[in-house]
Amino acid sequence: MTTFTLENKRVWVTGHTGMVGSAICRQLANVAGVTLLTVERKALDLTRQQATEQWLAEQQPEVVFHCAAKVGGIEANKTQPVEFISENLTIGLNVINGAAKYGVQKLINLGSSCFYPKLSEQPIVESSLLSGALEPTNEAYALAKISLAKLCQFYHQQYQKDFITVVPTNLYGPGDNFDPNAGHVIAALIDKFVMAKKQQLSSVTLWGTGKPLREFMHVDDAASGLVFLAQHYSNDKLINLSGGKTVSIYQLAQTIAQIVDYQGGILLDESKPDGMMKKSLDDSLVSQLGWKPKITLIQGLKSTVEFYLSRVAPYE
């Protein structure tokens, strides 16, 4: 059942150069009559409330996909909590409050799987939010994302705004940050294995014990899910976006090594954090609505390695 149509709407994608934002722009190209609104960071600093409001007043978007965020892997989150909490809160408050003030009809806010409690029962159901303590390595990011999800919920309840929060599982794909120190695990490991092969290193070192379990989704699936939910979900409650299999970090590393044909060893640096030992999201709600991811982990890893080799590695 369609609850909202995107056709012929003016749609603003914040963070359109990032991994998720750029994938949503690609998806929206398939929706009839959409006028895509984007703005470069140097032309609009979303941490500036007045500038953000002025942009909204001039452009009059009817729909907002709020993807702009300061993101990073476990180490970046752990070492820069001040920036992670303040930038994400400030940008989110400016975009969401501005959207409400300037008559945006539908807003899709991105939550994060890391905002559920560290010891949540698995797979994690949406109602687990705020039922326990957070994983310390990403507490700052999680607190910002929780506040913004609550803000959307309160807009729904108090002002009947159709602002929804979708919670994707761990994402990867083209446009990811392949920095081996600051990126998420898949992008970081693709870089590490490709470089190790090129430099003929005898081993690659993973962070942590290699035992944590994660569920990964390719960003093109995530974008298809977000565009689907924009049209089929209007509710003050969170909705998870997931549906894949869970793998251990060690298995993931072995798979990436195979894809890039790296023959050396895999070592562990246990002085680095594991983060949550298991993280996978319950997909009952989204699958009842009729949506499922299509890209298997192997397919997605292969195409992401191709993207990295053709678009990222040559510039290093």
Ligand code: GFB
């Ligand atoms: O992707 P990742 O940084 O995110 O790490 P989280 C996942 C797992 O991979 C952790 C291990 O157990 C890491 O210790 N790992 C092994 C590595 N080698 C590496 C490596 O070279 N780089 C990285 N990055 N990890 C994030 C949050 O947590 O989840 C973010 O910090 C975000 O805020 C994201 O919310 C969804 O799943 O642990």
